[in-house]
Each structure stands twice: as structure tokens, then as C-alpha cells.
Amino acid sequence: xxxxxxxxxxxxxxxxxxxxxxxxxxxxxxxxxxxxxxxxxxxxxxxxxxxxxxxxxxxxxxxxxxxxxxxxxxxxxxxxxxxxxxxxxxxxxxxxxxxxxxxxxxxxxxxxxxxxxxxxxxxxxxxxxxxxxxxxxxxxxxxxxxxxxxxxxxxxxxxxxxxxxxxxxxxxxxxxxxxxxxxxxxxxxxxxxxxxxxxxxxxxxxxxxxxxxxxxxxxxxxxxxxxxxxxxxxxxxxxxxxxxxxxxxxxxxxxxxxxxxxxxxxxxxxxxxxxxxxxxxxxxxxxxxxxxxxxxxxxxxxxxxxxxxxxxxxxxxxxxxxxxxxxxxxxxxxxxxxxxxxxxxxxxxxxxxxxxxx
Amino acid sequence: xxxxxxxxxxxxxxxxxxxxxxxxxxxxxxxxxxxxxxxxxxxxxxxxxxxxxxxxxxxxxxxxxxxxxxxxxxxxxxxxxxxxxxxxxxxxxxxxxxxxxxxxxxxxxxxxxxxxxxxxxxxxxxxxxxxxxxxxxxxxxxxxxxxxxxxxxxxxxxxxxxxxxxxxxxxxxxxxxxxxxxxxxxxxxxxxxxxxxxxxxxxxxxxxxxxxxxxxxxxxxxxxxxxxxxxxxxxxxxxxxxxxxxxxxxxxxxxxxxxxxxxxxxxxxxxxxxxxxxxxxxxxxxxxxxxxxxxxxxxxxxxxxxxxxxxxxxxxxxxxxxxxxxxxxxxxxxxxxxxxxxxxxxxxxxxxxxxxxxxxxxxxxxxxxxxxxxxxxxxxxxxxxxxxxxxxxxxxxxxxxxxxxxxxxxxxxxxxxxxxxxxxxxxxxxxxxxxx
Numbered sequence: 001x002x003x004x005x006x007x008x009x010x011x012x013x014x015x016x017x018x019x020x021x022x023x024x025x026x027x028x029x030x031x032x033x034x035x036x037x038x039x040x041x042x043x044x045x046x047x048x049x050x051x052x053x054x055x056x057x058x059x060x061x062x063x064x065x066x067x068x069x070x071x072x073x074x075x076x077x078x079x080x081x082x083x084x085x086x087x088x089x090x091x092x093x094x095x096x097x098x099x100x101x102x103x104x105x106x107x108x109x110x111x112x113x114x115x116x117x118x119x120x121x122x123x124x125x126x127x128x129x130x131x132x133x134x135x136x137x138x139x140x141x142x143x144x145x146x147x148x149x150x151x152x153x154x155x156x157x158x159x160x161x162x163x164x165x166x167x168x169x170x171x172x173x174x175x176x177x178x179x180x181x182x183x184x185x186x187x188x189x190x191x192x193x194x195x196x197x198x199x200x201x202x203x204x205x206x207x208x209x210x211x212x213x214x215x216x217x218x219x220x221x222x223x224x225x226x227x228x229x230x231x232x233x234x235x236x237x238x239x240x241x242x243x244x245x246x247x248x249x250x251x252x253x254x255x256x257x258x259x260x261x262x263x264x265x266x267x268x269x270x271x272x273x274x275x276x277x278x279x280x281x282x283x284x285x286x287x288x289x290x291x292x293x294x295x296x297x298x299x300x301x302x303x304x305x306x307x308x309x310x311x312x313x314x315x316x317x318x319x320x321x322x323x324x325x326x327x328x329x330x331x332x333x334x335x336x337x338x339x340x341x342x343x344x345x346x347x348x349x350x351x352x353x354x355x356x357x358x
Numbered sequence: 359x360x361x362x363x364x365x366x367x368x369x370x371x372x373x374x375x376x377x378x379x380x381x382x383x384x385x386x387x388x389x390x391x392x393x394x395x396x397x398x399x400x401x402x403x404x405x406x407x408x409x410x411x412x413x414x415x416x417x418x419x420x421x422x423x424x425x426x427x428x429x430x431x432x433x434x435x436x437x438x439x440x441x442x443x444x445x446x447x448x449x450x451x452x453x454x455x456x457x458x459x460x461x462x463x464x465x466x467x468x469x470x471x472x473x474x475x476x477x478x479x480x481x482x483x484x485x486x487x488x489x490x491x492x493x494x495x496x497x498x499x500x501x502x503x504x505x506x507x508x509x510x511x512x513x514x515x516x517x518x519x520x521x522x523x524x525x526x527x528x529x530x531x532x533x534x535x536x537x538x539x540x541x542x543x544x545x546x547x548x549x550x551x552x553x554x555x556x557x558x559x560x561x562x563x564x565x566x567x568x569x570x571x572x573x574x575x576x577x578x579x580x581x582x583x584x585x586x587x588x589x590x591x592x593x594x595x596x597x598x599x600x601x602x603x604x605x606x607x608x609x610x611x612x613x614x615x616x617x618x619x620x621x622x623x624x625x626x627x628x629x630x631x632x633x634x635x636x637x638x639x640x641x642x643x644x645x646x647x648x649x650x651x652x653x654x655x656x657x658x659x660x661x662x663x664x665x666x667x668x669x670x671x672x673x674x675x676x677x678x679x680x681x682x683x684x685x686x687x688x689x690x691x692x693x694x695x696x697x698x699x700x701x702x703x704x705x706x707x708x709x710x711x712x713x714x715x716x717x718x719x720x721x722x723x724x725x726x727x728x729x730x731x732x733x734x735x736x737x738x739x740x741x742x743x744x745x746x747x748x749x750x751x752x753x754x755x756x757x758x759x760x761x762x763x764x765x766x767x768x769x770x771x772x773x774x775x776x777x778x779x780x781x782x783x784x785x786x787x788x789x790x791x792x793x794x
Binding site: 046047050051149156159160161162164166167177178179256257258260262263265299302303313314315317318319 | 394396397433434435436438441442445446449450453463464467468471472474475487536537538541542544545565663775782783784785
């Protein structure tokens with residue numbers, strides 16, 4: 001009923017290949033953007049900004065970066081957190097060496113550092129694939145975290161070995177650091193995430209994206225039809241690491257405010273990988289759905305007992321939380337192994353048919 | 359339609375009731391939330407401290423009906439020692455709690471810059487960033503009764519028998535957790551090493567290597583140090599103690615910071631741990647008045663979460679002492695501002711004006727459990743000093759008189775570090791009213 005496509009005729013190839021073949025999709029997106037840009041900022045509390053909205057966006061962005069590499073180009077990576085760290089440390093060095101630098105510019109540039117590192121660690125992908133490549137990216141993970149710990153220049157020789165974000169202003173408004181307003185930070189993150197998502201959608205639908213998908217589905221066949229494997233794989237590593245690096249810089253500067261090297265260790269890599277897998281490999285929407293499930297849901301569950309007035313000790317809530325999220329992940333993967341994005345696609349198809357299935 | 363409107367009315371009435379009910383509750387209670395960690399890799403050492411903190415608050419509510427008639431609401435927000443969860447808990451509780459107890463150096467580092475903005479005092483007893491003691495710079499942070507740097511200074515004095523020059527030519531290994539907490543004593547100990555001519559060799563233990571420290575202890579065996587000083591926490595303590603026992607390292611040459619002196623860790627090595635020392639700013643006195651009151655009002659009534667036997671532990675009773683700091687600050691603020699329910703700003707004044715001398719400690723039943731100290735607007739730690747405790751195979755006993763840190767050595771370094779922090783985080787508001 002809501003998704004009825006009756007009366008929407010496609011009379012040209014351009015219309016058939018449009019981003020939104022069904023008009024309701026465009027409305028849905030407009031509605032979500034309206035929520036994100038207008039409704040949430042007007043209604044959300046500071047806790048909601050800092051614990052729900054901002055982290056979901058940043059994790060979704062990191063998963064989007066990984067999804068380009070793993071979901072679109074088929075190169076398994078376990079080094080996401082380390083590449084996030086490269087972005088964060090690059091941004092930290094830039095903002096401390098050039099104190100007046102525009103933060104948006106610094107974040108944009110820091111992505112290039114992680115892209116360069118990503119390409120360097122992507123070189124083995126030309127010779128090895130699958131699990132063997134995963135091991136090579138795991139090496140990046142261990143090496144880079146070790147480097148963040150040992151190379152004192154990176155954290156400006158702080159005694160604690162941690163990096164701390166100072167108050168950074170942009171056009172007279174504090175956007176990062178302890179004095180920054182949550183709503184300002186939210187809009188900053190939302191703006192960056194929307195921009196990157198827009199590019200990601202277009203790049204994956206175009207020539208480069210098709211090249212990646214061909215390599216993912218069968219690299220020998222792709223090579224035979226004339227795709228340069230080296231170019232395809234390394235460009236996937238570069239674009240993916242660039243996005244992941246930006247996500248890392250946002251992670252520390254717009255959300256955490258401080259970071260120790262151990263933050264970028266393997267649990268973070270796995271967390272991002274889970275978001276990408278549960279959301280759906282090879283989709284853009286999936287990253288957001290996955291981030292909502294993995295990042296936001298535990299926070300919501302942990303606030304429930306207090307909101308309902310149930311006297312459950314907080315340690316017990318944590319245990320319950322782990323169990324509930326674990327059960328949900330297994331349930332979703334059994335219902336739809338291709339992830340939440342595919343789940344939504346099935347629902348959407350059914351809605352288009354409803355109430356008259358053939 | 360009718361049922362719908364009735365439902366609406368009902369829910370509105372419930373909402374009104376809830377709204378009306380809340381302020382009545384809040385009027386005569388203060389909320390003290392603890393960012394606890396009863397889960398995760400550090401739960402074994404964290405839980406006794408949390409239990410002690412909780413039980414003291416429960417005891418006051420039971421025995422006196424709170425503090426001067428104001429009930430204490432002791433809440434916990436579980437962090438699992440995870441910095442991300444800690445920051446989330448901070449955001450969740452900052453509206454209700456009058457004090458932040460971050461409970462990890464990582465979380466402290468996250469919360470510290472926000473304390474100036476949100477204006478909630480941080481209570482980090484015996485942990486966090488050592489220069490936080492400089493009250494003029496760190497207006498909102500408190501680390502009574504003593505700092506990590508004080509601890510390092512006291513340990514060195516004790517192993518040198520009071521004469522640091524006797525350490526000349528000796529070799530001291532600092533076995534530390536490779537995290538901000540473990541790196542905390544390095545600058546001070548390096549300064550000491552240069553001044554008194556001993557060699558300092560820091561050996562880091564990564565978070566992943568905590569349980570298996572064979573590589574580190576192989577290095578220690580090769581280096582043959584005169585002393586090993588440990589800055590460990592959680593699973594790292596038990597790991598180090600078992601390795602030391604296995605490699606037959608002489609326990610009387612092995613000294614830990616106060617977080618490395620957990621009864622539970624030493625019970626695992628038992629007799630083999632005999633002679634191990636740990637500096638401490640608290641000491642368990644199970645027959646003191648306050649502990650007996652906790653026993654009658656909380657434990658015997660079955661309200662405590664503590665395990666059997668935990669009552670006599672150093673860590674459990676340290677938790678009691680920590681809660682006492684918060685309560686004394688509330689009392690001081692109540693008296694000074696002539697109010698019942700203190701605000702975070704008033705509590706900050708209370709923390710700055712703690713006066714815990716021997717007579718007062720005896721009055722509240724804490725004789726011998728914590729050294730006397732007082733804080734001021736310039737001195738947020740109090741620098742109480744501490745005792746060296748020694749494991750006798752079954753429990754910790756005092757093996758020294760009250761040790762005092764060498765403030766002449768520490769203060770210039772702390773002031774310089776505080777200044778560096780303030781400059782790096784500019785604009786950083788300092789306490790200009792403090793003229794001390």
C-alpha cells in the first residue's frame with residue numbers, strides 16, 4: 001500500500017537506472033534526512049548526542065570504508081582500527097603542528113595518510129587472497145598499534161602516551177575539545193558522513209565500483225576482460241583507507257576527545273567488521289543498520305531498567321546486555337545471512353506486492 | 359474512542375505523578391554515582407573496592423539515616439574498565455551525580471577536561487594523573503590522600519632504608535602496565551635515577567601479556583636487578599607474582615604500588631609470596647568502630663554484595679575509606695554553606711577543605727585505617743604519605759612507620775607538568791581565587 005509502484009512508468013533508460021527507481025524510496029530518504037537534520041537536533045538530549053547519534057554515525061562511516069574494501073572489492077581486512085588510528089594520529093599531529101588549521105581540512109587531509117598506509121599494506125593483495133590477505137592486514141594491525149605506542153613523536157612526548165584533543169575553533173565556533181557543544185559536533189559529523197556517503201554511493205555505482213565488483217566475483221575473469229587487477233585492488237585499498245582514516249579522525253576529535261594506542265587495537269577492528277557483516281557486505285545502507293544494532297542498541301538496553309524503574313544492578317544489566325545483543329546477532333544472521341540490508345530489501349519487495357501477492 | 363481518551367488521561371495522570379514524585383525524592387538525598395567495574399578483565403580487583411564503597415554508604419543510611427539527615431543514593435554505572443563505556447556513563451550520570459568517580463586513568467583523562475565545563479568535581483583517590491594535586495590548575499579534580507608520584511618516592515625511600523644515595527650504582531626494574539596508569543611514575547623515577555645515580559629500567563607489560571609474563575621475567579633474570587618495582591593492576595599482579603615465585607625471584611626485593619597489593623592476588627601464591635611488599639595509603643583494621651558498624655548494619659543483615667572473607671581485605675576496607683572521603687566532603691560543604699542537599703559546586707569546596715586529623719579520624723571510627731591529612735585549594739591531594747605493607751603468607755602486615763613523600767623533589771615537577779597540561783589544553787581556566 002505504502003510502497004505501491006502502480007502508475008510509476010519508466011520511459012527511458014536513464015529513468016530505469018536512476019538511484020531511486022521507486023518514488024517512495026526517495027521520500028523515505030528525505031524523511032530520514034529530515035529526522036537527522038531537523039528532528040533529532042531539536043529533541044535529543046546531550047546524552048543522546050554523545051552516546052547514540054554521534055557514535056552511530058562515526059562507526060557507520062568506518063564500516064562504510066571497510067565495506068568498500070571487503071564488500072565491494074572482496075579483499076578481507078582485519079586492520080581497520082589501525083587505519084583509523086593512522087587518521088587520528090595524522091589529524092592530531094596536523095592540529096598541533098599548525099594550531100590555526102581548519103579542522104575540516106585537517107580531517108580531510110588525514111585521510112590521505114591512512115590511504116597511503118592502506119595502499120602500502122594492500123600491496124600483498126596482489127599476490128595473496130582470502131584468509132592469507134586477512135593475515136597480512138592483521139600484521140598492519142599489530143605493527144601500527146606498536147608504532148603508536150613506541151613512536152613518542154606521534155603523541156608529542158606526552159608522559160601518559162595518550163593524545164588529547166584541545167579546544168579547536170572553526171569560524172569562531174568551538175567544534176572539538178571539551179568546550180565544544182554536542183549539537184555542533186553532531187552537525188559536523190553528520191555533514192562529513194553525508195558527504196562521504198554521497199561519494200561512496202556514486203563511486204560504487206559507477207565504472208570504478210563495477211570494476212571492484214568484477215574483481216570480487218572472480219578476479220581471473222576480471223583480468224581476462226581487461227581489468228587491471230593492480231589498479232582495481234589498490235584503488236579499493238586507497239578509497240577504503242581514506243574513508244576509514246576520516247572516521248578515525250572523527251572518532252577521536254569529534255567524539256572521544258582523548259585516545260590511547262590500545263584503543264586502536266584489534267577489538268575495534270572486529271567491531272567495525274561485525275557492523276559491516278551484520279549490516280550487509282556490499283551495501284551502503286547496511287553500515288547504518290549494523291551500527292544501530294551494534295553501537296546504539298546496547299546503550300538503549302542499558303538505560304531501559306532505570307527508565308522503567310526496575311531495580312537491576314548495573315553489572316547485571318551489562319551481563320544481560322551482552323546476552324541479548326549476542327542472541328540478536330545470531331538471530332539476525334539465521335533469518336538473513338546476507339545482513340540487515342538484504343533483510344530490508346526483502347521487506348521492501350514484500351511491501352511493494354502487498355496486499356496482493358501473486 | 360472513549361477508551362482511547364481514558365487511556366490518554368490515565369497515562370497523563372501517571373506522568374504527572376512521576377513528575378511530582380521526583381522532586382520530593384530529590385529534596386533530601388544526594389546522588390553519588392560510581393563508575394564501577396564488576397565485569398571485564400579487571401573485575402577481580404575492582405569488585406572488593408566497589409563493595410567497600412557501597413557498604414559504607416549503606417551503613418550510613420542504615421545507622422544515621424544518611425549524612426545529617428540527607429540520604430545518600432549510591433548508584434553504580436558499569437564500565438567494565440572500558441574507556442568508551444566510561445565516557446558514556448559520565449554523560450549518563452552527570453545530570454544527577456554530584457561527584458564523578460572515574461575509576462581508571464584512561465577514563466580520568468577523558469573526563470578531566472570536561473570537569474571545567476560541566477562543573478562536577480572528580481574524585482580519584484590514589485589514582486589518575488599525579489599533577490592533578492595542583493589545585494590551582496586542576497580546579498575540579500581531587501586525588502586524595504596521595505598521588506602516584508608520592509607512592510614512587512615512598513617506595514624508593516623504603517627500599518633505600520631512608521638514604522637514597524645508598525642506591526648508587528644499583529639497578530631498579532620498573533615492571534609496569536603499558537597504559538597511562540603504568541607510565542605515570544616514569545618521569546619522577548627517571549629524575550631520581552639521575553639525581554642519585556641508580557639505573558632505572560622500565561619493562562612494559564602489554565594488556566595482552568598480563569597473564570603470561572614469561573618474556574618480561576626472563577629479561578628480569580638476565581638483568582639481575584637489585585629491586586623490582588611493580589605498577590600493575592588486575593590480572594597483571596597475579597601474573598607477575600606467580601612468575602616471580604616460579605623463577606624464584608627473592609620476594610623481599612619485589613615492591614608494588616597500592617593497586618598491586620590485593621589479598622586475592624597474593625592468596626594465589628600463598629607462602630611463596632612471603633616478603634612481598636606493597637606501599638599503601640590505607641590499612642585494614644577489622645575491629646575499628648566503622649568496620650564493626652558495617653558488620654552489624656550491612657553484612658550481618660545480608661545487604662552486602664561482598665564475598666565471605668573479603669571483609670578483612672586491604673581493598674575492601676580501602677573502598678570504605680574512599681567513600682569516607684566523599685562523605686566528609688559532603689559534611690564539610692553542608693556545614694560551610696549551611697544547607698542540607700549540596701550541589702556539585704559546594705561539594706568542590708568540601709573536597710578542598712577536608713581536615714582529617716587523628717582526633718577526627720578516631721571520632722568517625724577510622725583510627726589507623728588512613729593517615730591523617732588535609733587538603734587546600736592549592737593542594738588537592740593532601741600528600742598523607744603511607745605505610746609499607748608486607749605479605750606474611752596469609753595477610754598483609756605493616757612493615758614500616760608512616761612514610762612521607764619527598765615533596766621538595768616532586769612539587770616542581772608536578773607544577774611544571776600541570777602547566778604543560780594547561781598550555782596544551784588552552785584555554786584552560788585556573789583557580790585565580792586561590793592565593794596559597
